[in-house]
Amino acid sequence: MLRIICFLVMAMGSGMTAADVAAVYDFDSRSEEQRYQNLIAELRCPKCQNQNIADSNSPISKDMRNAVYQMMLEGASNEEIVESLVGRFGEFVKYNPDLDSRTFVLWATPAIAVLGGLLVVAGVVVRSRKAGTAAPTLSNEEQARIDIMLAERNQGGNA
Structure with a gap:
């Protein structure tokens, strides 16, 4: 009985971890796959605001990735794909407006x-530079006070 309970707990737990599997798309060539990766890397997620749609797990990013893939299958150019998504979501989706x-x-x-x-x-x-060029001048009274202080200091140091 314990084995059955452990099996059921493990089976339910493994189902939860596999619930959000990333979509896998089939491409005719490596260059098409690279083109797709470049496109989804240069488009921003409207919900996340600071992530591209390649890195975002939001539902709207998944929809945008699907739209990019579908438009690529239909033969749309990069500019057409980007302009279609800009028309739908606004200029904000472009990282480099x-x-x-x-x-x-x-x-x-x-x-x-x-x-x-x-x-x-x-x-x-x-x-x-302007302030540093002019040397400050002392008045006669200030110079006399300094001379007195220096004389007192010298007399105190000699004793």
């Missing part, structure tokens, strides 16, 4: 930040 009026700030921000940083550094360097 095209440069246009909507994405100009996205592409220009790193260059603007670097140039701004260089200008700040240049300003700090110029100010420090």
Whole structure:
């Protein structure tokens, strides 16, 4: 009886581990498989937002992988596949969006930040050089106080 219970527990447990098996697609050639892998690596999961559809386990990513495979079987080009998914899910699914009026700030921000940083550094360097060239001068009263302090120190050190 104990053996039967152990067998049933193991059978149910093994079924749970095999519940989410990744889909396996058949390709005519290694180049087609590589093309598929490149396509799913360059498309972003709309749900996960920071994963491509190759790495995501969300249901929408699985649907997108199936759509890419089906369109490849139908003979669609890479551009047609990407544009179809962009039309369905929006420009967000592309990891490298095209440069246009909507994405100009996205592409220009790193260059603007670097140039701004260089200008700040240049300003700090110029100010420090200007401030460092002029030697501070002491008034007659301050110089007299320093002379007195030094004289007292020298007298105290000699005794």
